[in-house]
Amino acid sequence: SRRWVKTAEILRELEEKCATPNTKLKQIADAMTVEMHAGLASEGGSKLKMLVSYVDNLPTGDEEGVYYALDLGGTNFRVLRVQLAGKSGIKSQEFAEVSIPPQLMIGTSEELFDYIAAELAKFVADEGDTFHLPPGRQRELGFTFSFPVMQLSIDSGTLMRWTKGFSIQDMVGQDVVAELTRAMKGQGVDMRVSALVNDTVGTLAGGRYDNKDVVIAVILGTGSNAAYVERAQAIPKWHGPTPKSGEMVINMEWGNFRSSLLPLTEYDHALDVESLNPGEQIFEKMISGMYLGELLRRVLYRMAEEAALFGDIVPRNLKTPFILRTPEMSAMHHDTTPDLVVVANKLKDILEISNTSLKTRKIVVKLCNIITTRGARLAASGILGILKKLGKDVFRDGETPKTVIAMDGGLYEHYTEYSKCLENTVYELVGDELSDSIKLVHSNDGSGIGAALLAASHSRYI
Ligand code: ADP
Ligand code: MG
Numbered sequence: 001s002r003r004w005v006k007t008a009e010i011l012r013e014l015e016e017k018c019a020t021p022n023t024k025l026k027q028i029a030d031a032m033t034v035e036m037h038a039g040l041a042s043e044g045g046s047k048l049k050m051l052v053s054y055v056d057n058l059p060t061g062d063e064e065g066v067y068y069a070l071d072l073g074g075t076n077f078r079v080l081r082v083q084l085a086g087k088s089g090i091k092s093q094e095f096a097e098v099s100i101p102p103q104l105m106i107g108t109s110e111e112l113f114d115y116i117a118a119e120l121a122k123f124v125a126d127e128g129d130t131f132h133l134p135p136g137r138q139r140e141l142g143f144t145f146s147f148p149v150m151q152l153s154i155d156s157g158t159l160m161r162w163t164k165g166f167s168i169q170d171m172v173g174q175d176v177v178a179e180l181t182r183a184m185k186g187q188g189v190d191m192r193v194s195a196l197v198n199d200t201v202g203t204l205a206g207g208r209y210d211n212k213d214v215v216i217a218v219i220l221g222t223g224s225n226a227a228y229v230e231r232a233q234a235i236p237k238w239h240g241p242t243p244k245s246g247e248m249v250i251n252m253e254w255g256n257f258r259s260s261l262l263p264l265t266e267y268d269h270a271l272d273v274e275s276l277n278p279g280e281q282i283f284e285k286m287i288s289g290m291y292l293g294e295l296l297r298r299v300l301y302r303m304a305e306e307a308a309l310f311g312d313i314v315p316r317n318l319k320t321p322f323i324l325r326t327p328e329m330s331a332m333h334h335d336t337t338p339d340l341v342v343v344a345n346k347l348k349d350i351l352e353i354s355n356t357s358l359k360t361r362k363i364v365v366k367l368c369n370i371i372t373t374r375g376a377r378l379a380a381s382g383i384l385g386i387l388k389k390l391g392k393d394v395f396r397d398g399e400t401p402k403t404v405i406a407m408d409g410g411l412y413e414h415y416t417e418y419s420k421c422l423e424n425t426v427y428e429l430v431g432d433e434l435s436d437s438i439k440l441v442h443s444n445d446g447s448g449i450g451a452a453l454l455a456a457s458h459s460r461y462i
Pocket of ligand 2: 221447
């Protein structure tokens with residue numbers, strides 16, 4: 001019937017537009033490398049900000065003492081404390097996770113930070129005997145703040161702009177550490193922020209603590225970003241003192257990458273135009289958790305409208321932006337029941353679409369696969385771009401240095417089809433010879449522990 005013909009047509013068109021053959025991914029990786037060079041050459045030289053993190057030493061494993069971390073980056077924020085015992089590792093760790101009330105994401109900086117500081121105060125009040133803060137010593141904290149920040153030092157930096165659904169205008173241009181410090185004081189928390197880090201930088205630090213071959217960190221959560229260890233010599237825009245290590249961690253802010261090579265569709269354009277940050281974070285909008293489910297909703301909406309996929313009336317809920325979240329999409333994609341009952345239930349519970357045929361459900365799974373495959377393969381091309389920049393994408397006879405990439409984020413952690421596809425694509429792109437020397441590891445909550453480790457190495461007491 002006409003319905004299926006039109007549905008098939010929309011599906012085929014999507015499949016075509018989302019195609020990511022390896023040749024194209026390699027070109028995108030090259031474009032990423034070019035932008036990395038440009039962003040390192042001068043401030044504002046590229047869409048890729050290539051931010052200097054002021055982290056020129058990653059954890060050694062000798063860190064000792066009680067340290068706190070606060071991780072603010074998307075849907076949830078986490079507070080944690082660790083007792084570090086030098087070479088014996090992490091002796092104890094505790095954490096608490098709190099979701100951010102949506103109205104605070106678009107309110108004032110005062111409201112947001114007061115809320116965070118109040119949660120932190122509760123957490124500090126719970127510190128038990130397993131943690132030993134030497135008498136007379138102030139507690140210290142690593143602050144993971146996962147938005148673009150122009151760092152002024154390891155413990156200060158101004159917010160450049162918001163991403164991922166946050167929009168608090170009075171905060172832009174302000175020092176986020178000063179704001180957190182003010183709020184902590186207000187809540188009676190006696191603590192010093194000794195390191196301000198991006199979550200990618202925290203993940204790199206946490207990853208390195210576990211494995212000395214970690215040189216790249218990638219986050220795939222609500223948003224997406226990457227950081228890596230660069231040679232100080234290769235950062236022309238850096239006019240500060242040359243670090244002893246000769247290295248500097250760079251926060252790429254790769255979410256803002258864009259290129260005419262990216263396989264953009266009408267759905268991407270519409271999503272971008274209607275977003276809180278139009279024209280920005282284009283790469284992020286194709287690959288990260290905040291947006292995959294929304295892209296799926298947009299394709300379903302078109303199928304409902306133009307092909308009457310769900311009958312003559314377009315289901316009302318299908319019109320609501322962001323109603324279909326990526327975890328639900330992931331559940332549908334991983335549905336292994338023969339009748340796709342998970343898909344049926346999700347369509348019913350979220351979109352109030354009942355009585356779907358198996359054929360319709362199969363189409364939904366296909367769409368999940370197209371959107372996710374594109375995202376995961378593009379993320380893999382980004383990783384190839386970094387490997388190329390580091391010269392680690394080619395096999396050199398006689399030497400097989402290991403390159404380990406620390407991965408984290410809810411999308412990577414939970415969306416198996418995504419992470420499998422990402423990993424396979426990285427190996428496809430680098431080729432068989434190299435695939436043994438490149439490894440992706442899941443660095444579970446590396447960003448929080450990493451921030452605590454960086455707080456330790458930048459402690460005022462050492
Ligand atoms: P954040 O990026 O906000 O710091 P996380 O790294 O925990 O936090 O990532 C949360 C994001 O991960 C969610 O917004 C969602 O997009 C994605 N996510 C969480 N659970 C799943 C899941 N089961 N399947 C797919 N994506 C998920
Ligand atoms: Mg996070």
